[in-house]
Amino acid sequence: MRWGLLSTAMINHDVAGAARESQEAEVVAVASRELARAEAHAGEVGAERAYGSYDELLADPDLDAIYVSLPNSMHVEWATRALEAGKHVLCEKTFTCRAAEAEAAFDAAERNGRVLTEGFMxxxxxxxxxxxxxxxxxxxxxxxxxxxxxxxxxxxxxxxxxxxxxxxxxxxxxxxxxxxxxxxxxxxxxxxxxxxxxxxxxxxxxxxxxxxxxxxxxxxxxxxxxxxxxxxxxxxxxxxxxxxxxxxxxxxxxxxxxxxxxxxxxxxxxxxxxxxxxxxxxxxxxxxxxxxxxxxxxxxxxxxxxxxxxxxxxxxxxxx
Ligand SMILES: NC(=O)c1ccc[n+]([C@@H]2O[C@H](COP(=O)([O-])OP(=O)(O)OC[C@H]3O[C@@H](n4cnc5c(N)ncnc54)[C@H](OP(=O)(O)O)[C@@H]3O)[C@@H](O)[C@H]2O)c1
CATH class of the missing domain: 3.30.360.10 (Dihydrodipicolinate Reductase; domain 2)
Structure with a gap:
């Protein structure tokens, strides 16, 4: 799986480190609200591409999956957008504090034939x-x-x-x-x-x-x-x-x-x-x-x- 990291969160370091240990995952791109931060973070986690907006990451046709490591309140919105863009999604905990939002996000996953899961590692x-x-x-x-x-x-x-x-x-x-x-x-x-x-x-x-x-x-x-x-x-x-x-x-x-x-x-x-x-x-x-x-x-x-x-x-x- 070719992964994009959606945000420059601290936790990305653990997930990118795990991807380096795996034959089945490669961190390819990082997005931030600010390009300079994305570029610096891409260097730290060994990703080849950096984007200055989350939308650009989702538009990258070369990515199979998105890791959503945003603050909790933003999880459902960006996980759903990633699913609608045809990506599989691993979203950090707490996915949402509202069950109805979780149902709607999984409806989006099923509509798009993509996997959605919560990061309870x-x-x-x-x-x-x-x-x-x-x-x-x-x-x-x-x-x-x-x-x-x-x-x-x-x-x-x-x-x-x-x-x-x-x-x-x-x-x-x-x-x-x-x-x-x-x-x-x-x-x-x-x-x-x-x-x-x-x-x-x-x-x-x-x-x-x-x-x-x-x-x-x-x-x-x-x-x-x-x-x-x-x-x-x-x-x-x-x-x-x-x-x-x-x-x-x-x-x-x-x-x-x-x-x-x-x-x-x-x-x-x-x-x-x-x-x-x-x-x-x-x-x-x-x-x-x-x-x-x-x-x-x-x-x-x-x-x-x-x-x-x-x-x-x-x-x-x-x-x-
Ligand atoms: N599974 C685990 O072991 C584990 C461990 C720690 C945290 N987590 C989860 O991972 C997620 C991130 O936690 P973290 O502590 O790593 O986060 P963090 O370092 O504070 O980073 C959050 C990132 O979200 C982006 N962001 C977008 N809008 C923001 C806003 N309004 N305020 C702050 N940041 C914003 C920022 O990236 P840009 O500005 O660069 O876009 C920022 O780097 C949380 O859901 C947390 O519960 C999981």
Missing amino acids: WRHHPQVAKVLELVAGGAIGEVRALGASFSGAVFGPHDIRLRPELDGGALTDVGCYCVHGLRTLAGEPERVFAAQRVGPTGVDLVLSATMTFANGVVATFDCGLELPERARLEVVGDTGAIVLSNPWLAGEPSVELRRDDGAERIEAETANAYRLELEDLARAARGEKEPLIGRADVVAQARAIEALLASAARGEPVEL
Whole structure:
């Protein structure tokens, strides 16, 4: 796949690095709102072409796929424009906080016969398949409860994460991983109840929530910006628990199986999850498989995020 990067975001460096490791992806072009920035960034990520507008990138007939790494509020618009231009799209998380927008974007993908997927690279790591296999095989008995956390520091006062008009905030930046992780393990939530601490710019700096799933499975998670770095995903059954201490930025696997008689480290392959997400899209684009993160997942994720934000704003539970 010949890729164009839509923006000069920091995260492009990780994705371009992953493309260099892969036989199936090549970063060919970069676009910015300013040509000079695109040119500098193209040099940094090893792309041969730079464009001074996003529209020029989408008009490049030599590109198969677009990586949308814009601020969250701009994802749906530019992912849709890329699909309409005939490109496959990997769009960063949070794809959208509005389920109806996600549905409309996938309608555009289907109309144009192109793949659209959300950049939850953590999900592609082999340790996740291992956890799902353990749970399905009864390693912890019947799943009863789940927990997750993700927090860290933002980089400065102008960071996109602190800007409400760009759909910034802890939930959309890091909490979305917790929500995706809990949904991956427990299915779709039936009820959510969130509480938040809103910072001076108007975004949630801390958000903590419970999510209730079918069969009475209960999950809790918390997320935060301007907090110490923390990451955890835990699934608890009636005979044991599985704990991942590095679930979201997965390079090294971090799975532990805990039972009353002791703890066991579960081996999984070390892998660059960004490379795996690029290769997943390439295989889906060739028609070899469905994308790992497809329409139903992305739309349900948006629905959960929308409900959590509504619950936090209103201070009451929301049924889905
Ligand atoms: N999967 C992951 O591991 C991961 C990690 C970090 C971030 N992300 C996601 O990736 C996306 C980008 O995050 P980031 O921290 O890398 O972003 P960033 O460094 O702040 O870059 C955002 C880019 O968007 C463009 N842009 C267009 N309109 C803008 C506006 N009004 N304000 C600011 N920038 C604007 C800018 O590029 P030009 O001006 O040059 O066009 C800018 O370089 C977000 O959706 C984030 O959630 C994912």
